Amino acid sequence: MTEVYDITIEKSKTSKLSSVDFSDLPFGRIFSDHMFTADYVNGQWTDLKIVPFADLQISPALSALHYGQAIFEGLKAFKNSDNEINIFRPSANLARLNTSAERMCMPEMPEELFLEAISQLVATDVAWVPNTPDSALYIRPVMFATDAYVGVHPSESYKFVVFTCPVGPYFSGAIKVKVETTYSRSFEGGIGFAKAAANYGAAMYATRKAQEEGFNQVIWTDAKEHKFIEESGTTNVMFVINDILITPPAKDTILKGITRDSVITLAKDWNMKVEERKISIDEIIEAIENKSLTEVFGVGTAATVAHISEIGYKGKNYVLPPVSERTFSNKALQTLNDLRIGKIEDTHHWNFSVK
Numbered sequence: 321m322t323e324v325y326d327i328t329i330e331k332s333k334t335s336k337l338s339s340v341d342f343s344d345l346p347f348g349r350i351f352s353d354h355m356f357t358a359d360y361v362n363g364q365w366t367d368l369k370i371v372p373f374a375d376l377q378i379s380p381a382l383s384a385l386h387y388g389q390a391i392f393e394g395l396k397a398f399k400n401s402d403n404e405i406n407i408f409r410p411s412a413n414l415a416r417l418n419t420s421a422e423r424m425c426m427p428e429m430p431e432e433l434f435l436e437a438i439s440q441l442v443a444t445d446v447a448w449v450p451n452t453p454d455s456a457l458y459i460r461p462v463m464f465a466t467d468a469y470v471g472v473h474p475s476e477s478y479k480f481v482v483f484t485c486p487v488g489p490y491f492s493g494a495i496k497v498k499v500e501t502t503y504s505r506s507f508e509g510g511i512g513f514a515k516a517a518a519n520y521g522a523a524m525y526a527t528r529k530a531q532e533e534g535f536n537q538v539i540w541t542d543a544k545e546h547k548f549i550e551e552s553g554t555t556n557v558m559f560v561i562n563d564i565l566i567t568p569p570a571k572d573t574i575l576k577g578i579t580r581d582s583v584i585t586l587a588k589d590w591n592m593k594v595e596e597r598k599i600s601i602d603e604i605i606e607a608i609e610n611k612s613l614t615e616v617f618g619v620g621t622a623a624t625v626a627h628i629s630e631i632g633y634k635g636k637n638y639v640l641p642p643v644s645e646r647t648f649s650n651k652a653l654q655t656l657n658d659l660r661i662g663k664i665e666d667t668h669h670w671n672f673s674v675k
């Protein structure tokens with residue numbers, strides 16, 4: 321039986337909507353009028369409500385701040401030409417949230433509650449969903465430990481919040497990435513596969529160093545030998561070599577991206593050969609040099625497809641084929657864009673319709 325969740329809604333008395341320039345939306349800085357909040361107390365999600373977006377009050381002893389039990393998700397809602405709203409693959413985000421929760425000793429979120437919370441929130445702020453090309457309403461669920469207790473122990477209480485941001489395109493062009501061979505984001509047995517806040521903190525130092533050297537991002541390599549490609553920034557990475565789509569396997573050191581899965585599914589639909597396997601930086605360099613490599617790109621919710629134009633490795637920069645010649649990634653991007661706004665048939669039932 322499907323559980324019915326009673327979510328109370330307190331509408332904002334004023335709206336910030338008229339102050340927003342929808343033709344120039346910076347990523348993640350503009351927040352819609354409302355947010356959803358719930359508290360986990362005595363083994364139950366309680367106090368389910370949609371309220372005006374506002375600061376939260378927290379204890380300085382909040383356990384998430386000290387011991388890092390904090391996880392989040394990122395997904396998008398799109399408006400089609402009939403003004404209907406689709407959220408892209410929310411059940412996949414919920415499954416990943418619960419995978420992250422398990423690894424971090426945090427409570428699971430029931431699927432019906434998650435879907436109900438985000439659809440009611442998006443329906444409440446429906447006027448905030450952009451309908452311009454490459455724009456969307458970004459949905460950010462976050463869960464964190466709320467015990468006010470100084471002691472290393474899984475918290476007994478948690479807060480779950482969902483807020484949204486109207487967003488334009490994430491990257492404005494192709495990016496330059498540096499293959500990271502000193503620092504690591506994650507390691508076997510660690511939490512790399514979880515969308516845990518700690519992973520992002522761990523990535524900042526190397527990323528900042530790479531940015532000081534003129535790159536946009538790093539491509540992480542395995543923590544043991546720094547030989548095998550992992551992922552890049554907030555995207556999984558993909559290569560097209562000899563017309564084969566190759567991407568590292570989503571095991572425990574990388575985040576199992578939902579865009580990654582969608583792009584792999586499309587490639588298979590189009591009868592393209594797909595290999596999810598370990599790929600070394602040496603293999604990539606060789607394929608660049610013998611010109612069998614035709615495309616390198618990141619895939620993730622924020623950017624969908626982030627073309628990579630240059631790879632830096634051990635002080636040498638390798639320029640990649642022009643974006644205009646990249647048949648597969650351009651087609652995958654166009655297809656995902658069209659599918660999410662209902663321009664083409666959603667054969668895999670990825671769109672979740674908000675009523």
Ligand SMILES: Cc1ncc(COP(=O)(O)O)c(C=O)c1O
Nearest residue numbers: 554555556575577578579620621
């Ligand atoms: C570290 C990392 N890898 C990969 C991804 C791509 O995942 P998805 O396609 O589900 O957004 C993201 C973004 O969520 C990320 O933060």
